[in-house]
Amino acid sequence: MLKRLLIVLSIIALGLLIYTVFVENIFAPRLSPKDTAKITLNDLDLKVEYNRPSKRERDIFGALVPFNKVWRTGANEATTFQCNQDLMIDGILLKKGKYTLWTVPMENTWKIMFNSKQYQWGVDEKMQPLWDPNYDVLETEVASQTIDEVVEKFTIAFDNKTGNLKLTMAWDTTLVELPLKVYDPSNP
Numbered sequence: 001m002l003k004r005l006l007i008v009l010s011i012i013a014l015g016l017l018i019y020t021v022f023v024e025n026i027f028a029p030r031l032s033p034k035d036t037a038k039i040t041l042n043d044l045d046l047k048v049e050y051n052r053p054s055k056r057e058r059d060i061f062g063a064l065v066p067f068n069k070v071w072r073t074g075a076n077e078a079t080t081f082q083c084n085q086d087l088m089i090d091g092i093l094l095k096k097g098k099y100t101l102w103t104v105p106m107e108n109t110w111k112i113m114f115n116s117k118q119y120q121w122g123v124d125e126k127m128q129p130l131w132d133p134n135y136d137v138l139e140t141e142v143a144s145q146t147i148d149e150v151v152e153k154f155t156i157a158f159d160n161k162t163g164n165l166k167l168t169m170a171w172d173t174t175l176v177e178l179p180l181k182v183y184d185p186s187n188p
Contacts, residue, residue, distance in 0.1 A: 032075035032154075039158035041165065044182055045084045048101065048167070050074040052153045060172040061105050070113075070129045072122030073103045073169070074154055078130065079122070081114060081167075086183035089114075090140040093183055102131045103169070103176075105144070110169075110176045114138040145175045 032053040039046050053075040058064050065071050073079040079101045087094045100119055104111035117135035124130055147170070154171040167178040 034077075035156075037156045037158055039160065039165075041160060043085065045082075046158060046167075046180070047082045048079065048156050049077075049082075050079040050101075050154075050156050051076040052155065053171075054154075055150065055152050055172055061174050062107070065105055067106050068104060070131050071103050071105060072129055072131070073101050074122070074156075077121055078119040079156070080118070088181040088183050089138060089178065090142075092138050092140065094138050099137065100131070102129065105174075108144060109141050110144050111139060111141050112176075112178055140178070142176055142178055145177075146173050147175045148173070151175075 032051040035050060035052050037048040037050075051074045061067065080098055081101045082098045083094070083096050085096050087096075094114055097116070098118065099114040099116060102113040102115055104113075113131070113133075113136045115131060115133075115135045116137050117132055119130045121130060150173055151170045155169070157168050157170075159166045159168050159177070165180045167180055169176045169178075
């Protein structure tokens with residue numbers, strides 16, 4: 001009896017393994033892989049964790065990512081922004097901490113929201129953003145730019161080439177730059 005039970009359990013285990021490998025394809029690379037953008041400048045540490053969807057010959061802004069609607073700013077899990085010092089963004093103080101980053105792409109500008117609530121996922125089962133505006137601690141609007149090169153994978157980065165720190169977001173032929181400045185209490 002024990003021998004038969006072990007055989008049945010072994011067959012079930014083997015079946016589950018075959019199912020997860022071939023049907024669910026658990027070892028295949030993610031279509032929107034996780035990535036991290038980091039920068040350290042003196043005592044300032046900034047980090048963004050996000051998922052990078054690909055263009056894959058699709059129309060992006062105004063189509064896959066609709067204009068004038070909240071976007072989770074990437075794919076899969078909610079995008080997070082972390083800073084170890086207070087920042088000034090568009091004249092507004094952002095306290096050091098960890099935030100979720102949400103955007104509203106529009107034709108010529110983007111709204112960018114820093115939200116104090118931590119969400120495990122970016123959307124619900126109906127593909128609606130889990131963003132709750134009651135937790136927004138900062139909202140600003142920046143111009144979007146059209147660039148000549150096509151950016152295949154959504155990319156978030158930090159740019160400090162000119163000594164003016166920016167958080168950049170690029171995908172398809174769109175680039176958005178958000179100026180960031182360390183908060184100086186003696187010169188707000």
